[in-house]
Amino acid sequence: xxxxxxxxxxxxxxxxxxxxxxxxxxxxxxxxxxxxxxxxxxxxxxxxxxxxxxxxxxxxxxxxxxxxxxxxxxxxxxxxxxxxxxxxxxxxxxxxxxxxxxxxxxxxxxx
Amino acid sequence: xxxxxxxxxxxxxxxxxxxxxxxxxxxxxxxxxxxxxxxxxxxxxxxxxxxxxxxxxxxxxxxxxxxxxxxxxxxxxxxxxxxxxxxxxxxxxxxxxxxxxxxxxxxxxxxxxxxx
Numbered sequence: 001x002x003x004x005x006x007x008x009x010x011x012x013x014x015x016x017x018x019x020x021x022x023x024x025x026x027x028x029x030x031x032x033x034x035x036x037x038x039x040x041x042x043x044x045x046x047x048x049x050x051x052x053x054x055x056x057x058x059x060x061x062x063x064x065x066x067x068x069x070x071x072x073x074x075x076x077x078x079x080x081x082x083x084x085x086x087x088x089x090x091x092x093x094x095x096x097x098x099x100x101x102x103x104x105x106x107x108x109x110x111x
Numbered sequence: 112x113x114x115x116x117x118x119x120x121x122x123x124x125x126x127x128x129x130x131x132x133x134x135x136x137x138x139x140x141x142x143x144x145x146x147x148x149x150x151x152x153x154x155x156x157x158x159x160x161x162x163x164x165x166x167x168x169x170x171x172x173x174x175x176x177x178x179x180x181x182x183x184x185x186x187x188x189x190x191x192x193x194x195x196x197x198x199x200x201x202x203x204x205x206x207x208x209x210x211x212x213x214x215x216x217x218x219x220x221x222x223x224x225x226x227x
Contacts, residue, residue, distance in 0.1 A: 032214075043115075043203050043218030044154070087153070091214070097142045097207040099216060101154040 004088045009106040012078045020073040020105050022088030027068050030093045035062065035073045037084040038104070044087065047073065083109045113138055113208050115219035123225045124194055131190045132222045134204035139184035142207035145177070148221070149200045160187040160204075194226045 005023040012018040024033065032051050036044040048055055048062045050071070055062040061074040075082055087104040091097070114137040124130050134143065143160040157177055159167040166179035181187045191198050201221040208215055 034215075036216075043205070043221055044216075045218070046215045049213070049215075085153075096159070097214065097216070098144060098156055098159060099154075099205075100156065101146075103153050 003100075004090060004102045006086075006088055006102060006105045008103065009108065011108045011110060012075075013110050014080060015077050018075040018078045018082070018107065018109075020075075020086050020088075020107065021070065022072070023070045024088070024090055025069045027090060028092065031090040032093055033062070033064060033068075033071050034089045034091055034099070035060070035086060036089065036099075037082075037086045039081075039084045044101075047086070078107075078109045080109050080111060083107055112210065113140060113206050113217040115204060115206060115217055117202075117204060117219040117222050119222060120220065121223040121225075123227065125227055126195055128194055129190055129192045130194065130224060131188050132202055132204075132224075134187045134189070134219055136185045136206050140206040140208060141184070143181060143187045144205045144207075144216070145179060145187070145189045146203045146205065146218075147200045148203060154203065157189070157202075160189075191224065194224075196226045199224055199226045 034049040035047040037047050038044040048057050048060050050062045063072045085104040085106050087101050089099050116135045118133045145157040146154040148154045156169050157172045160179050160181040162181045178190045201223050203221045205216045205218040
């Protein structure tokens with residue numbers, strides 16, 4: 001399974017945009033990029049995913065580099081409720097549906 | 112989406128005993144997974160619970176220590192056997208779901224286990 005690298009922690013001010021980076025230099029052509037987040041004392045929850053093109057949904061945007069070796073999760077206006085650990089995960093569309101979690105980025109939002 | 116419940120939500124156990132954790136889903140799902148999250152750490156996949164056959168374990172996890180049952184498409188159990196303090200973790204189950212062409216996993220709230 002291809003691995004991902006994320007910063008251990010980041011801070012943001014409330015109501016400002018947040019850019020969470022993820023490096024996946026060994027990504028294969030059939031790997032989807034998934035982002036999940038884990039709020040305190042909860043199981044992880046789905047945020048967004050993509051393959052090649054940038055993606056938007058109600059929670060966030062996902063910007064994928066042209067060579068697909070990195071991606072960035074964008075929270076347009078961080079709120080205190082966005083404080084969580086954010087995980088970037090690669091899933092091979094040809095493989096099993098299991099996820100291999102990396103260390104994730106702990107996002108702290110300052111009021 | 113899928114709603115997942117786990118029982119118990121937390122437990123404190125003595126060394127050498129075993130605990131069985133239950134995972135119930137509100138709809139039929141093909142793929143179920145069990146994860147462990149040690150204090151302050153990320154999630155580590157223990158095994159894939161296969162309906163009607165033996166679970167598929169990841170490297171470092173064995174059936175004797177973590178026996179898994181999957182009697183139907185909505186239920187699974189994970190047993191942590193012969194526990195030691197090193198087994199103190201949060202144990203989470205998850206399910207794969209394909210909704211609107213999107214493959215996602217839904218996670219349960221976790222079971223917090225403390226072994227004394």
